[in-house]
Amino acid sequence: MTIAIPTATGLVADRDWWRGAVIYQIYPRSYQDSNGDGIGDLKGITARLPYVASLGVDAIWISPFFMSPMKDFGYDVSDYRNVDPIFGHLADFDALIAEAHGLGIRVMIDLVLSHTSDQHAWFVESRSSRFNPKADWYVWADSKPDGTPPNNWLSIFGGSAWQWDATRLQYYMHNFLTSQPDLNLHNPEVQDALLSVERFWLDRGVDGFRLDTINFYFHDRQLRDNPALAPERRNATTAPAVNPYNYQEHIYDKNQPENLAFLQRFRAVMDEYPAIAAVGEVGDSQIGLEIAGEYTSGGDKMHMCYAFEFLAPDPLTPARVAEVQHAFERAAPEGWACWAFSNHDVVRHVSRWGQDIADHDAHAKFLASLLMSLRGSVCIYQGEELALPEADLAFEDLQDPYGIQFWPDFKGRDGCRTPMVWDAEAPNGGFGEGRPWLPVPAEHLPRAVSVQEQDMRSVLHHYRRFLAFRKAHPAFAKGEIEFKAYEAPLLGFHRTHGNDTLFCLFNLSAEPVTAPRPEERLEVLSGHGFNSHLGDERITLPAWSGFFARLV
Template sequence: MSLPLRKTQTEQTSTLLPADRDWWRGAVIYQIYPRSYQDSNDDGIGDLKGITRRLPYIASLNVDAIWISPFFTSPMKDFGYDVSNYNGVDPIFGLLSDFDDLIAEAHRLGIRVMIDLVLSHTSDQHPWFAESRSSRFNPKADWYVWSDSKPDGTPPNNWMSIFGGSAWAWDPTRLQYYMHNFLTSQPDLNLHNTEVQDALISVERFWLERGVDGFRLDTINFYFHDLQLRDNPALAPERRNANTAPAVNPYNYQEHLYDKNRPENIAFLQRFRAVMDEYPAIAAVGEVGDSQIGLEIAGQYTSGGDKMHMCYAFEFLAPDPLTPARVAEVQHAFERAAPEGWACWAFSNHDVVRHVSRWGQGIADHDAHAKFLASMLMSLRGSVCIYQGEELALTEADLAFEDLQDPYGIQFWPDFKGRDGCRTPMVWEADAQNGGFGDGRPWLPVPPEHLPRAVSVQEQDMRSVLHHYRRFLAFRRQYTALAKGEIAFKPYAAPILGFERSHGNETLLCLFNMSGETASVERPAERLEVLTGHGFASELGDNSITLPAWSGFFARIV
């Protein structure tokens, strides 16, 4: 697809960024939730111009790419994850030309741009769905998942929605049910229909020609459903894992064999990848939404070099406490499931409780803990996603019910408060109105406790979490082994987590004290060259290595 008055994606990449097809392997990707990043026109909602304004700040972090959550035309029932026009920018975020400007400036600063594609479902206000629901015999009648009721009028099977209740909604025009894995206003596309696949591939091409460097694919394992519409079996109580949905949601009571994770998805992902491979340096990361077999699915989707470049599952987005044994087991489990694959790790995103709150209860030194977590995350084998505000160690906001916007939280309040607590506006200036987010009343309140952690405050303190992120990301860039190397765990006893990262002739020893007390380990027999510049002050003695609370140690084995 050729767009007038714009360089093609190939021309842009070749003139502004190196055409490195392997750039994603070990990349650090900064996630931006656009509603909450920077408001440029004081309407209370962040926008594309706001992101562009803050790109120099993002470049200063030393990240490789940004991932922007959906900014497409949408009624915003699920805040952009309900798309009504895949090829348009919603007016609250700006114009398509604003996105062009964002791409140009990001590339000038050496930052690649990935966008969030939601291909499993659309908004019920998408023209495709309006046509599909108008009758049983129109050209798009089969573009969504429709089914007759059971003889007694109940839904065709027992499939559940992640947002609560049945995954089926009744349409009085067609006198049929349509499937929705999420809100009733988010009908599922029928990717068994090749015309639907063709339309989605056209969306992919549109944005590739616009200059994007890759995609984050939302709920990638939800694309296909069982054509026989078989009931999901019950899940034994001891296997109910509350990571895919909150524990109060009966979604966890089923083994989701038939409403997602279907084998037909493999061929579509291969088709999607083939289009990306026509361009010089494109990458995709898939979100695998399954707490039962997420790593197994990630292995399938990243194998063979012809599907996804990388995937992330929910293992480190869960509330399960971090221990040395758990970190090693999650890494090993991914390697077993995906021996050919590449992981993308994240501790926080726009859907889960911020990790400094999730894992920080009762920890006295909040900043030391946040620095340790960031450094450990960025030392594991895999690429990394960090979520806006994470570099400030922002905590989860506790919002009043009347301030909630998230339909998920409104549905299950107060047992589950939804996702608004991690989506509050970014704080830029402690003394400015709304923390410098914008002068208009923000769509979510700015938590007062976040203001002392604003960028303006942390910029003035070289010991801040913000400066630690910068230091450690710059340190990581110096050593290929940290970004792309293999990993081998060492048999240290808790609270020490130890592993080696190796690439070519370079082998690094990485140690982490996962506790609030000083800890020591025996010095290894190998000759060590202690590395500095990472922000920690561990000590190498004649016989031992001493690590302060929540700290790390790095050395080259020579």
């Protein structure tokens, strides 16, 4: 069958488009339901692409929509080359690509290469015996003499990372759910199969990939035990504090050096196509930035990576922002970061950092502007442009196995995955006619797109303004960053691109503050949405605000 590959009619072929790009993440189950079954789908995304284009973003990242039993809602893939029927068909994806490209939006898709579903044909064959052609496509190991698992590795979702299989009389490894067996990328045939998947989607017209759990691809061949992690070094970024996964130093079950060569192979395929880019998710609490540095070094692996520093619950202070940016620069002097404050796996940042802040909208506008002023590319998660808070769901409404496992101390990821609210007056907030797979929180309805469109002071319009402001000044996307000496709650830095230097100053507090006027001559910039004031001697910044000027 001949496939008509869509062309990027609204795009310029720019191999460097990703550097400083703003990428809008869409969680397809929760974006727009087009057929009334309560689950978002590809046609729903396509229908809403004009809205996405109105934001001014450069690309979208779509979370998995492949064939899947949905035990981890698409991150358990049973067929990499097909669309799950709940999301539509391959033709719907082709139509999405064509519409996005026509609107000048690039499309990145979420590839999950570290593991598959246990219903994938590869695993069905692999577990059938110890001597079939795919017997070594997954991580299998004999038990210890007493029948216990091969080592002490733990699953992020709780318990051992090993599951007994009664047919092979062996254990298989799973870093996540027992229904998500880990692929054995030490096997060259597995690598070749995954690169073939990459080509399949590139041939369909995608512009790049978000690579899930990129540092989990390889395991230690000797299956050595992980050492214990000292209590003072435990960090609940990769897993919630109640999860014993945090009790180990994960030096053998992930982060293996063999991954570098595979990433080079993956990049080589991308480089055969015009203007393709990839961002890798590095899941590690202790050495995430160091790994991101390795994976983005040399120009022959990942274009950019993000770690969990700004997805963590740690308070966002001026010192913290500068520390994370400096740490990345030290770890990745030739690499490129992609920053996010929220995604589909963590508590929404307006709730994580703003529980006790009275002016919710001002805080949300400030956070968006700070994120888009840092050096690096940016990921925005659907609904953050509406300042949606984390939803507090009842136990009986939970769908996420992670939350069900650790309830009530950890409520899982459903609170950030509730449906997008489009129309405050429509059933289910305009998400769709059928009962949604997760409830639409009543407190989200006053923040629906229909409401915020009518108010030029809304968070939605602020995102649009600041995205346009960012595009108008290339130093934000491409420039270097140099932090200036200010005391909290002030955060100041220069962004320099060529001969153009921008001065950025932020007030990270709920009270107005003033700062001395810099010695350099300044041209005050407008269009960013803040009401800061430059006086003869001092700069006045309202609560949760920013000041921007060009050095002249």
